Amino acid sequence: xxxxxxxxxxxxxxxxxxxxxxxxxxxxxxxxxxxxxxxxxxxxxxxxxxxxxxxxxxxxxxxxxxxxxxxxxxxxxxxxxxxxxxxxxxxxxxxxxxxxxxxxxxxxxxxxxxxxxxxxxxxxxxxxxxxxxxxxxxxxxxxxxxxxxxxxxxxxxxxxxxxxxxxxxxxxxxxxxxxxxxxxx
Amino acid sequence: xxxxxxxxxxxxxxxxxxxxxxxxxxxxxxxxxxxxxxxxxxxxxxxxxxxxxxxxxxxxxxxxxxxxxxxxxxxxxxxxxxxxxxxxxxxxxxxxxxxxxxxxxxxxxxxxxxxxxxxxxxxxxxxxxxxxxxxxxxxxxxxxxxxxxxxxxxx
Numbered sequence: 001x002x003x004x005x006x007x008x009x010x011x012x013x014x015x016x017x018x019x020x021x022x023x024x025x026x027x028x029x030x031x032x033x034x035x036x037x038x039x040x041x042x043x044x045x046x047x048x049x050x051x052x053x054x055x056x057x058x059x060x061x062x063x064x065x066x067x068x069x070x071x072x073x074x075x076x077x078x079x080x081x082x083x084x085x086x087x088x089x090x091x092x093x094x095x096x097x098x099x100x101x102x103x104x105x106x107x108x109x110x111x112x113x114x115x116x117x118x119x120x121x122x123x124x125x126x127x128x129x130x131x132x133x134x135x136x137x138x139x140x141x142x143x144x145x146x147x148x149x150x151x152x153x154x155x156x157x158x159x160x161x162x163x164x165x166x167x168x169x170x171x172x173x174x175x176x177x178x179x180x181x182x183x184x185x
Numbered sequence: 186x187x188x189x190x191x192x193x194x195x196x197x198x199x200x201x202x203x204x205x206x207x208x209x210x211x212x213x214x215x216x217x218x219x220x221x222x223x224x225x226x227x228x229x230x231x232x233x234x235x236x237x238x239x240x241x242x243x244x245x246x247x248x249x250x251x252x253x254x255x256x257x258x259x260x261x262x263x264x265x266x267x268x269x270x271x272x273x274x275x276x277x278x279x280x281x282x283x284x285x286x287x288x289x290x291x292x293x294x295x296x297x298x299x300x301x302x303x304x305x306x307x308x309x310x311x312x313x314x315x316x317x318x319x320x321x322x323x324x325x326x327x328x329x330x331x332x333x334x335x336x337x338x339x340x
C-alpha cells in the first residue's frame with residue numbers, strides 16, 4: 001500500500017499561489033479533462049488514448065487503483081494545474097521501477113510546481129521501496145529535462161527519432177533514471 | 186562580521202551594503218524558515234572559494250563551512266521523515282569527503298560543488314515538507330559580494 005496520509009498537502013508556489021496536492025478522485029473527471037485539453041499537443045503525445053475525449057478521462061476516474069497508477073493532482077481553486085503520476089508493476093521484473101509522468105499547465109510553469117511534483121514522486125518512490133524512478137521526456141521539453149536532472153534524475157539514454165506525436169512527427173526521447181535509496185541497502 | 190540573526194557573513198546596510206531592507210530589519214533571512222540553513226548555504230554559494238582568484242585558504246574555508254552546513258542539515262532532518270533527502274545528504278557528505286580540506290586539485294572544486302548542490306536539494310525538500318517554495322540563492326544575491334548571479338530557471 002502507498003502511504004497517502006500526507007495528503008491533502010498545501011504548497012506555495014513562487015508567485016505565492018497556494019496549490020493543494022492530493023490523489024485523484026472519481027469526482028475530478030471534469031477538472032482533469034479541462035486540464036488535459038488545454039495542454040500543448042506535444043505534452044499529450046505519450047498518452048495511448050485520445051485524452052481530449054471526456055469518456056477516456058471518465059474511465060480513468062472510475063477505475064482508480066492507486067497501487068498500480070497513482071495520479072497526484074495539483075489543484076488551485078477548482079482548477080487542476082498539474083499532475084504527477086506514478087505507475088508501478090506489482091509483479092515481474094520491473095516491480096521495483098516506478099514510471100513517472102509529470103504534466104504542468106502552461107500558465108503554471110516556471111513557478112516551481114514541476115519541481116514540487118518531482119519532490120512528491122521521489123518521496124512516494126522511497127516510501128514504496130522502489131529502486132528506480134524512470135521518466136521519459138521528449139527532448140524538446142528541455143525545462144522538464146533540466147528540472148528532473150536537478151532533482152537527481154540522470155540521463156540514461158536518448159533515442160533518436162524514437163517517438164511520434166499525434167501528427168506523426170518524430171521526436172527524440174530522453175530516458176532519465178533516478179536511483180533510490182533501496183539500491184544502496 | 187557575521188550576522189547575529191542568520192550567522193552568515195552577508196553585507197549589512199548601511200555602509201558597504203548595496204541592498205536595503207525595511208526599517209529595523211538588518212538581515213534578509215530574518216523570519217524565513219530554516220534561516221540558518223539558507224543563509225549558510227548562500228554564504229558558501231557566493232563564497233570566495235568559487236572565484237577565479239580563490240586562494241587555498243578560501244578553498245579550505247569553503248570546505249569547513251560546507252561541512253558545518255551538512256551537519257546542521259543532518260540535525261534538521263532528524264525529526265523529518267524525508268527518505269529522499271536523507272539519501273541526498275549522504276551523497277553530499279560523500280562528495281565532500283571525496284577530497285580533503287587541504288587539497289588543491291581542481292577535482293576538489295567539483296566535489297565541493299556537488300556537495301553544495303545536494304545540500305541545496307535537501308534544503309528544498311525540508312521547505313517542500315512545510316509547503317514552501319524552494320530556496321533560491323538568487324533572491325539573496327545582492328546581500329553578498331557576488332560578481333554575478335547564476336542563471337535561474339525553475340519548472
